[in-house]
Amino acid sequence: MAARTAPPGAPRAELIADTALALLAERGMRGLTHRAVDEAAGLPQGSTSNHARTRQALLEAAVRRLADREAAVLTVAEMPSAMGGRGDLLDAMALALHRYLTGHPELLVARYELALEATRRPELREFYDRTGSRFRAPLNALMAEAGSPEPERHALSLVAWCEGLMFACAVGSYHAAVPSAEELRQGFRELLRGMLGPQAGQSE
Numbered sequence: 001m002a003a004r005t006a007p008p009g010a011p012r013a014e015l016i017a018d019t020a021l022a023l024l025a026e027r028g029m030r031g032l033t034h035r036a037v038d039e040a041a042g043l044p045q046g047s048t049s050n051h052a053r054t055r056q057a058l059l060e061a062a063v064r065r066l067a068d069r070e071a072a073v074l075t076v077a078e079m080p081s082a083m084g085g086r087g088d089l090l091d092a093m094a095l096a097l098h099r100y101l102t103g104h105p106e107l108l109v110a111r112y113e114l115a116l117e118a119t120r121r122p123e124l125r126e127f128y129d130r131t132g133s134r135f136r137a138p139l140n141a142l143m144a145e146a147g148s149p150e151p152e153r154h155a156l157s158l159v160a161w162c163e164g165l166m167f168a169c170a171v172g173s174y175h176a177a178v179p180s181a182e183e184l185r186q187g188f189r190e191l192l193r194g195m196l197g198p199q200a201g202q203s204e
Contacts, residue, residue: 015041016051017065020058024113025106034058060127063114067131069107073100076138083145086192086199094185097162101169101178108170147196154195161191 143151
């Protein structure tokens with residue numbers, strides 16, 4: 001693994017967390033150590049330990065950074081309002097998911113590593129769940145705007161569909177056949193129509 005370099009002005013904490021995610025994707029949980037992060041990031045020995053003293057602290061830094069990077073890729077908070085028509089929403093969701101699948105598959109692998117580790121570490125489970133909860137409110141609001149009578153339940157169905165598709169395309173049997181943005185749009189369209197019915201008077 002070549003040494004990573006931070007963008008100009010990027011804080012060292014960001015470099016450490018990004019390197020931790022890269023190591024998780026490349027080497028798995030066993031390959032993530034403080035020393036390995038120092039070496040891969042091109043930092044003086046002990047730099048990662050100074051930032052994250054314990055393994056739990058290092059894992060939390062990775063989870064926090066993962067959530068930030070996923071939010072930037074998926075742009076959940078920037079999705080267009082469903083009240084203005086479902087077509088724009090379908091376009092935005094399809095493009096965001098396609099961008100994630102084609103441009104950032106390593107983030108998905110790192111997320112799966114962290115999620116599995118959280119099943120073995122109660123303290124990480126609590127932090128992982130709390131960090132991930134930032135995505136729930138925007139999705140619930142989106143489903144409510146789309147006309148859902150049960151936005152939380154329908155948001156869960158939307159997440160479950162996306163998670164299953166991402167797993168299949170990142171590490172499963174469809175890893176070599178990522179759907180196009182248009183195919184993803186059709187999938188979202190069918191999912192929303194199944195949950196909410198057609199949107200009267202609006203193009204999808």
